[in-house]
Amino acid sequence: MTESSPVSTVSTGVIDGVNGNLIRVIFNQPVMLNEVGYARLAGKMLKAEIVRIRGKQCWLQVFEDTAGLKVGGEVEFSRELLSVELGPGLLTSVYDGLQNPLPQLAEKCGYFLERGEYIDGLDREKKWDFTPSVKVGDTVHAGDSVGTVPEGLFTHRIMVPFGWRGAFTVKEISEALTCTVDTVIAKVANADGDLREIKLYQTWPVKKAIQAYQERLRPTENMTTQVRILDTFFPVARGGTYCIPGPFGAGKTVLQQITSRRADVDVVIIAACGERAGEVVETLREFPELDDPRTGRSLMERTLIICNTSSMPVASREASVYTAVTMAEYYRQMGLHVLLLADSTSRWAQALRELSGRLEEIPGEEAFPAYLESVIASFYERGGVVRLNDGSIGSVTIGGSVSPAGGNFEEPVTQSTLKVVGAFHGLSRERSDQRRYPAIDPLESWSKYPSLVDIQQVDESRKILRDGRDVEQMMKVVGEEGTALDDFVLYLKADFLDEVYLQQDAFHDVDGSSSADRQKRVFGVIHRILTTRLHFQSRDAARRAFIHWQQIAKDWNRIPLEAEEFETQEKKLLDAVDAHRAEGEGN
């Protein structure tokens, strides 16, 4: 995104109508769809994007408040698609949906976001240590690295711009030096001998996927999140896609926050899209203070935040998810594993709906535009594992939360999303009302990716959960006394699994983060208890025993895996259960 310094040859248009954030403009020179234009207002330039062209009129959605715009006002067209700058310095940044760095905006404007203020996405002053990795005469293609700069934890590759076609010969390459992102560090020529310059950064139109890689692979490797119910029951693979639909208050955002801290990936990109500002603030203020257990460095060093909260302009909300996924793809091109968390894709869909309504398009279901499904599908399809030109593997995992109206999963956004994702973590209000967190419904959710633990054990456990739920339902009708003791024990087992394994105290240091090793070990024990045949004198005795075991197991969850007491407590639990083992092994 370039600073708006209109050149004299720029093509212009004249405003002919204003309706909310949509303006209608009469133009004379050629324009293109999704081209960026700027509406002039009292010395300010309001950024906008062409969303429809008809005859000599085009419609632009303005990324800012349109108050004060007049018919007859001037609009300048940039001849560029909506793009972002990709280069070193993205990590640790906090951007709005159009890649304006928010902290720098605050320095300039204070508490409030004044419209028409744009700042370069990448700091033009900051110096980077460049080391070349090619020499004169080498042949390079789009996406190939010509050198690197260190960026925090990572070796940031400086790559041949992704949009260039064909082979290039390196004609000039800079020595190792300290320079700004604007510096030309290489010159390459194509087959026709045209010389092109490579800087530390390149720009890329956000609505196009970056495809400078060899091939896409199937996601198989597990992405641990340290959330037991996810990793064990509904796992996500690196390069996979998943969605978290849930009614408000069910804990979507908390789950996203936990994942953003603990997920086993290199880079986390958080796209706060049309949600509460307060939630972003937690991340903003806490991440610099938190250590990444993988690296021992601040979590912020691996994080990039795109923040277009609900009160910020709707049109840039629509752009923000694309900005985020473009940056995710960029880091993937360096052979890194990137997790993109979009909260919430429903707000993005609503932004599409608002625009569609203003354009007076024929509405689809619930007034969402008819193209909603294909837009959602092509967004999630930008996730994936790829083999890069140099053979290394990079991935973009996309997790989108969905906020279905009325908590009803039948609505268009949830349904369109479910069609294209690989895992579904459905949150239920019932569980969150019971304070069972994370409130992922263990019976409704699903995942197509491989689990950390033996899938057969997972299936057995889910069966107990399902059967236990059935007993519980039945018990509501016939009462406890009408329930057979064996059935009652089944119900208690299901409840036990739920209480001590599926539920997790996110705010507890130990219980909040359950490593893969820990999950394997604990789940082994839990599974063993679930499949042990138990004997009790009465239902009351059974209940008392299970309450006691729950207590032991919950305490166990709070003991670090390395601590000595971990084993003692494990034994205590198994011994307590063994005391009630029925004659004969097995189920």
Added chain:
Amino acid sequence: MQTRYHGIENIIGNVLMLRATDVGYGDLAEVTHGEETSLAQVIQLDGDKVFLQVFSGGRGVPTDASVRFLGHGLSVPFSDDLLGRIFDGSGRARDGRPEPDADPVRVAGPSVNPSQRIIPRDMVRTGIPMIDVFNTLVQSQKLPIFSVAGEPYNPLLARIALQAEVDVIILGGMGLKYDDYLTFRETLEEAGSLSRTVMYVHTASDPTVECLFVPDLCLAVAEQFALQNKQVLVLLTDMTNYADAMKEIAITMEKIPSNRGYPGDLYSQLAARYEKAVDFASAGSITILAATTMPGDDVTHPVPDNTGYITEGQFYLRNGRIEPFGSLSRLKQFVNDKTRADHRKIMDRMIQLYASYRSTEEKRSMGFRMTEWDHKLVKFGGLFESTLMDLSKTLHLEDALDACWQILADCFEQDETGMPSELIKDFWPKAETSDRSD
């Protein structure tokens, strides 16, 4: 800009259309006919056609009324003298006193830069145990009170206005029954709280369009107080009326409705208001409590539904009580670790036990045999409801926490409570020494 326009071409509902040039989107205009003058706002420009939304409504406006554009958007006069004053939805004095003479500030200004926000740090004490103990209200929080017509949500707001420990109260009434408006005024006057209050009241009999400006006026004024280092609590009632006013206008404008007739941007519109809640790092804060009635007690109705996604939790007011289930303050964990060591644990445990009590009640009503445990739960439930849920009771947080322990002690043995042992050691009421004050 002195050009006057005559010749209105269309009048549909509250929206006029006339032809004019050099008019800014969102600008205000004065529509004058005979003795009457009303403000209007530009809501759409289409070539030389200008669409104006008339604050006092389209009724009675003749096609030859004179229209003068003011060349600026909506603003509200602001000074400290606003305290104790009552205005209507257009910002005109409603209390018979002269119009305030102060510099205008912009209404519906830009939103706060998220990077300038801070993590909430202080609670707002209300003296209502169901709020303070179980779902603590936090400075800069936005919370709706989900309720149904007939529930005492306005008296509850009035009590909060009296008791809340804040510097300034801004009360916004939308579609308020005139009686309710008078009740608010009298309650605050009697308690001497009016002097720290500013009211913007749109009553049910006022023109619909004015309803649309109440939240914006309240929040613009609140923002100014907050920038002056004041802790401000904004009380809005009833946001459903506000949404309905938006719906009415949108339908008149022939916008494509999305859900049950509401405009597609309902979420964004509500969010733009609620997100004004903020805690300025080096100044004051704005906290918003907004009554939202749920038509048909249906939380999936678009208004409460969209609200729930915006706000940081919600209170459910049902049967004259704040429901412990479903009610949630998302920000409470930022403050309830600093109140008292037992706060978090006892809050969770009390709710869990109360949930067990509810299922026991269900069991009992179906005639199943009650166990000893069930009887204990029933006793617990009764005490919980009478001590903590009764909205007429005022208890300071610490007293309310003590009351929780007392209830546990009255009903259960120590190890039945599921409370961590170290807390039991510190807080379990010693026999006969418990000191409960009201």
